[in-house]
Amino acid sequence: MLLQIANPVPHPQLGHVETIVVDHRKVACDGGLGALGHPRVWLAIGGHQTVCPYCSRLFVLQPGASDAGQH
Numbered sequence: 001m002l003l004q005i006a007n008p009v010p011h012p013q014l015g016h017v018e019t020i021v022v023d024h025r026k027v028a029c030d031g032g033l034g035a036l037g038h039p040r041v042w043l044a045i046g047g048h049q050t051v052c053p054y055c056s057r058l059f060v061l062q063p064g065a066s067d068a069g070q071h
Contacts, residue, residue, distance in 0.1 A: 019058045023065045031055045 020027075025045045029052040031037025038054040049060045 017056055017058050019060060021060050021062050023062055025061060025065070027059050029055065029057055029059070032057075 030040040
């Protein structure tokens with residue numbers, strides 16, 4: 001059984017957290033480094049933020065954003 005924390009806290013390895021403000025509750029992350037990134041994962045924002053389990057990027061839902069997923 002996989003449990004997802006509503007507002008996970010990022011644990012960056014190098015002390016830097018990249019924050020990305022998004023308009024949708026469903027986002028994809030691949031690390032952003034091309035071949036040096038990580039496998040693409042789809043993340044769902046339950047409250048107002050979520051953290052990528054691979055790279056610790058913090059995705060924050062913009063106030064007033066759509067509840068619909070990303071197309």
